[in-house]
Amino acid sequence: MRRLASLLDMEARRILRFPVIELIAALATFLTLHWVAHYDVYMQVPGGVARGEALARVLRRLLADQSRRVTWRGGFALLASYEFAVLAYVALASATARDLSTGYMRLLLSLPFRRGEVFLVRASLTLLPPLLALLASNAVASAVVAHLCACSVDPRYALICYLPGVVSCVYIFSVSLSIALASKDTVTSVIASLLFLYGSDFALRGLYRSPLSRLLPPACLTEFAFAAARGRVLWESLLCPLAASAALLTICYFYFTRWLEL
Amino acid sequence: MTYWLRRAMLILATAGLVGLLASLSASGEDVRRDSVAVMPGMVAPLTYYLHGNSVRFLVEVVPSRARVNIVVVSGEGLRRLALGLSARPVRELRRVNEADFRVSGTVGLHVVLVENVSDVPVTVHVTRVSRGVQPGPLYGSLAATVTGLVGLLALRILRARASGSADGAPAQGAQVSA
Numbered sequence: 001m002r003r004l005a006s007l008l009d010m011e012a013r014r015i016l017r018f019p020v021i022e023l024i025a026a027l028a029t030f031l032t033l034h035w036v037a038h039y040d041v042y043m044q045v046p047g048g049v050a051r052g053e054a055l056a057r058v059l060r061r062l063l064a065d066q067s068r069r070v071t072w073r074g075g076f077a078l079l080a081s082y083e084f085a086v087l088a089y090v091a092l093a094s095a096t097a098r099d100l101s102t103g104y105m106r107l108l109l110s111l112p113f114r115r116g117e118v119f120l121v122r123a124s125l126t127l128l129p130p131l132l133a134l135l136a137s138n139a140v141a142s143a144v145v146a147h148l149c150a151c152s153v154d155p156r157y158a159l160i161c162y163l164p165g166v167v168s169c170v171y172i173f174s175v176s177l178s179i180a181l182a183s184k185d186t187v188t189s190v191i192a193s194l195l196f197l198y199g200s201d202f203a204l205r206g207l208y209r210s211p212l213s214r215l216l217p218p219a220c221l222t223e224f225a226f227a228a229a230r231g232r233v234l235w236e237s238l239l240c241p242l243a244a245s246a247a248l249l250t251i252c253y254f255y256f257t258r259w260l261e262l
Numbered sequence: 263m264t265y266w267l268r269r270a271m272l273i274l275a276t277a278g279l280v281g282l283l284a285s286l287s288a289s290g291e292d293v294r295r296d297s298v299a300v301m302p303g304m305v306a307p308l309t310y311y312l313h314g315n316s317v318r319f320l321v322e323v324v325p326s327r328a329r330v331n332i333v334v335v336s337g338e339g340l341r342r343l344a345l346g347l348s349a350r351p352v353r354e355l356r357r358v359n360e361a362d363f364r365v366s367g368t369v370g371l372h373v374v375l376v377e378n379v380s381d382v383p384v385t386v387h388v389t390r391v392s393r394g395v396q397p398g399p400l401y402g403s404l405a406a407t408v409t410g411l412v413g414l415l416a417l418r419i420l421r422a423r424a425s426g427s428a429d430g431a432p433a434q435g436a437q438v439s440a
Contacts, residue, residue: 013265018269019276025277028277029277029281033284033285033403034284036399037284039311043307046299048305048377049306049307051377055343058307062371063341063371
């Protein structure tokens with residue numbers, strides 16, 4: 001355990017060196033404050049309602065919806081940070097490609113660490129910082145906007161709201177790590193990852209609401225989020241990117257631990 | 263451990279500084295326009311989320327011979343109204359066909375209740391213009407910046423003291439002579 005902790009500390013100091021986490025935190029804060037500053041609530045009753053019980057009922061519905069709206073908005077803000085997440089994950093994954101090309105990985109693997117341990121440490125150091133930065137800043141923003149009324153929301157609904165954002169981060173991470181391991185070169189890894197991730201996002205915008213956009217990431221996650229706002233859960237839209245990420249990460253793990261030649 | 267503590271303080275200070283800049287840059291004018299039809303004797307609620315900065319409401323009633331009552335209720339009042347109780351409004355205007363008023367310093371969900379007190383259906387156009395720095399994000403960012411910078415300073419002082427006491431201590435086996 002101490003051996004793994006020393007590996008984690010050593011790699012964290014290398015991969016997350018100044019100013020990597022500071023930049024990630026700064027961008028996450030900026031994005032979050034943007035949604036806090038422009039948060040508003042839209043509700044209209046055309047024609048109006050009668051004074052008394054009818055009005056009280058409308059206001060009760062508004063108050064009950066408020067915490068759900070804030071939670072959904074928080075989850076959607078996480079999903080809407082796609083461009084930022086792509087930049088952060090591509091930059092962090094390119095560190096692995098750089099270490100493979102410069103020979104640092106050969107040095108690291110000559111130390112008494114198993115390949116599986118090195119893969120897990122590097123993968124978690126790539127996946128967690130942007131995800132935690134986004135989740136933490138969103139949680140603070142939701143608390144600021146809703147004055148903690150978001151705590152009263154059904155935890156299952158909160159989970160459904162935040163799941164697409166988390167799955168989006170896992171998907172971006174798995175794609176950028178796969179490309180980094182396949183290319184073994186920093187520049188190729190960065191360009192190929194950016195082209196694939198931004199390109200697929202741009203291409204799928206044209207297919208909004210088509211059956212294909214329900215299955216292909218990242219558009220399917222947006223479909224999932226909008227369906228969740230209407231009270232529906234499109235599980236296939238969540239499971240497709242999750243299955244793709246799991247398959248890519250499994251391939252990466254076996255490639256790194258068994259077939260990678262340095 | 264000290265290394266990661268220093269980084270945490272640096273992250274806090276950076277995030278706070280970015281927050282300060284973002285709050286100041288978001289202090290420009292933000293305009294929202296709504297229109298709602300209200301039948302005679304009915305009340306139309308319009309919802310807004312206020313951020314504590316200065317907000318100006320411009321209300322116009324069409325046709326202009328018609329009259330409406332306008333009541334602005336904040337979060338606490340809203341909860342009371344939802345329970346069927348009476349609430350103290352933030353602003354109240356009686357029998358008007360246009361209005362121009364400001365609400366400032368209050369944060370959270372607000373409802374503008376427009377009651378049609380004339381005998382003809384009306385269309386009410388409400389324009390909300392918010393301007394100025396939002397105090398919540400500003401103070402939060404300021405607190406994060408100050409905490410981060412103070413933490414960094416404290417760690418630096420502790421480090422200097424620790425290295426100072428290490429320099430001042432005589433080495434083992436060293437002889438002190440006059």
